[in-house]
Amino acid sequence: MFDASQRLADAVAQGLGVAWLPTRLFQRDVQAGLLVPVVDLEVDVGRYGLTRLRSRRPMPGPS
Numbered sequence: 802m803f804d805a806s807q808r809l810a811d812a813v814a815q816g817l818g819v820a821w822l823p824t825r826l827f828q829r830d831v832q833a834g835l836l837v838p839v840v841d842l843e844v845d846v847g848r849y850g851l852t853r854l855r856s857r858r859p860m861p862g863p864s
Contacts, residue, residue, distance in 0.1 A: 806822055806823065806826060806827075809822065810822055810827055810830060810836060813836060814830065814835045814836060819839055822836070824838075824843050
């Protein structure tokens, strides 16, 4: 589990797996050959979602 897209991209660049990453944020890494698209598919939803593990207790938000 990664808390940031950049950390996930770094792990992928080190050969630790594959990931679905926002193309716009990592275009330079693709052009440099650090990341390689494995499918010819891009989804642009234009927003982010927040998730948490069910096994973790919810934490109070800012007040």
